[in-house]
Amino acid sequence: MRNRRPLPLAFGREVRRRRLALGLTLEQLAERSSLTPNYIGTVEHGQRDPSLSTILALARGLGVAPGELLGGIGETGPLALEAARLIEAQPPEVQEAMLELLRSMSRRRRG
Template sequence: MKHQPRKQLGNNIRQLRTNLGLSQEQLAEKADLHRTYIGAVERGERNVSLDNILAIARALGVSASNLLEGVE
């Protein structure tokens, strides 16, 4: 069974974040977003805007397409 798009995006963000050794709080600070928002995104609870996808991608040092890998 495929993940829902928001769940897959959240999983991708969590994996990249943990690979970099960043906490949700550290990622949120780098992306200029709130920690609770990052948590909700990682759990697939938020429908993320393009602006925030780009902010998170920049904070993780990857392209937006990396975050969307496997999202259908």
Template sequence: MLRAVGARLRRLRRRAGLTLAELSERTGITPSTLSRLETGRVQPTLGQLLPLSRAYGVPIGELVDAPRVGDPRVHLHPVRRFGLTFVPLTRLAGGVQAYKVVYPPAATLPPPELRTHDGHEWFYVLTGAVQLVLGGEQHVIGTGEAAEFDTRTPHWIGNPADDRPAEVIAIFGSQGERVHLHET
């Protein structure tokens, strides 16, 4: 952890275009102490972090990479794409993304069109059932069942029921979610 804080301090100083001597003038911390902080040989004190955060114009939490605090709840904002409703269950863009996906009854969906894209997909059926066409094979995945696959395999997912929606929790890999949420 000390090395990570030190590396962060060094990056900030270099980004600001400051030498150790110039930073010392701004903070009142000796150049030798600044050097030891940046190499991780000593742990910064609160008395050192305050002038460093002022010199760099960043909150102290950014200097030590403190975890974010605040409301951990994800605010659900449904998005409609490809006739489906996607409800994001994660906040951060990129990386692994989780969604609740609502598949309307079959009568309202377009006919199956197999797609491929980079990524990996996993889903769990909450209610109803979904039809997964994967590489030409058809599978019906029912309530309480899960499936996962490499999205470079041609695939399509839909609701085989004509009278009720199906709901799934889906997790998309870092490339996979882009194709599902942005129309091309």
């Protein structure tokens, strides 16, 4: 079983909630979004990190704006906003190095 993370799980729950509110089956949403029912099921259960194209396809299939599916997921606090501003101010090669440093620190923290 895959390790389910909070953001994909919250996104998947929102997709499922909206699908059920519309009275759609997985198959119907799959047809409307050009995705497979099995893939949508894995997204709904938080087993996949959906790509941007998947988020757009699901939003289209549900008849909502993509941001509505994301809602308050991962709301950014002031420290994260400051970090993003500092990173964005750097040239691309420095941005990549900073991102790799953050990833490395995150991996070490998780053990």
